[in-house]
Amino acid sequence: MHMNTPFRLDDHPRRPYPLAPPPAGYFEQLPRRVMDRVQPTEAPALGWLSRLPLPLRTALASTLLLGGFAASLVLSVTPTSASATLAAVPQEELVQYLLANDSRVTLADLADLSATAPTTASYLHASPEELQSALDAQPTDDSYL
Amino acid sequence: MEDQEILAKFADPASRNLAFNQLVRKYQQRVYWHVRKMVVDHQDADDLTQDTFVKVWKNLENFRQDASLFTWIYRIATNECLNFLSAKRRKFFLPLNDVGAELLAKVEADPGLLSGDEVEQKLQKAILRLPDKQRLVFNLKYYEDMTYEQMADVTGTSVGALKASYHHAVKKIEQYVTTQSIND
DSSP, rough: OSSSSSOGGSSSOOOOBBBBBOOOHHHHHHHHHHHHHHHHSSSSGGGHTTTTTHHHHHHHHHHHHHHHHHHHHHHHHHHHHHHHHHHSSSHHHHHHHHHHSOOOOOOOHHHHHHTTTTTHHHHHHOHHHHHHHHHSSSSSTTTTO | OOOHHHHHHHGGGGGGHHHHHHHHHHHHHHHHHHHHHOOOOOOOOOOHHHHHHHHHHHGGGGGSSOEEEEEEEHHHHHHHHHHHHHHHHHHHTOOOTHHHHHHHHHHOOGGGOOOOOOOHHHHHHHHTTHHHOOOOOOOOOTTTOHHHHHHHHHHHOHHHHHHHHHHHHHHHHHHHHHHHHHHO
């Protein structure tokens, strides 16, 4: 193109948008994208967590993980749960179970206990003399001992 | 919605989101095109437009209303653009005025970035050859049709300096387009 007269800006039609337009629908989506940026979706109560430096967040996560592991270990070996479960079983059922099954508990074992644990004696329905006679009748090579 | 109504609703936490959404809808096109003319690339303009509105959200409570909301938003957008161009210059070790050359290379590599006839494209290339701040002054006056007083609010420069800068910009552009047309 050749131009004989100098170019004058005032004579040139002004185009308000001289560059290629943005993608279709851009201005319909922009307000929502801006609102998403000014209102983060994370829970406000944990917002402080994301503002911590990365090494500190890593250390905190490791501590929580180890603490949780240690707590579960301690709770798993505590005897209170087993004792509490056993205590809930009626004593009569316990005695019947011990005598009836193959747990190798004999009357002699129960007789031994009667001296120190009066509870057991109440289930044997025998005097100390009768118990002593029963003990004397046991063979000396009792394999259970 | 008028600016005063937007500001009043923004001050009330119950209607803050609604007011800000209205503000974005009202000014998004003007801010986008102001930024786009400075950085040319749509993706850069998109990022900077969003950054501008995020800053508006963060600072609108402190807006003192000694300037109009419109020029205040333009000032934020302008600072975003100039900081972006400075960072680009530092990143690529470009001399002071060579961001324009980089933008020119961009539009020559992708002719679809410019629209209009041959003279219009020469005009756009002439504008891109201006230094950043002079290009900013030219755009605000020529495209946005701002008064020099409004431009002074946006740029923080005196009216006299703005008049001189615009006058020189027009001369440079006319000379460049004339020379290019003779050479073709």
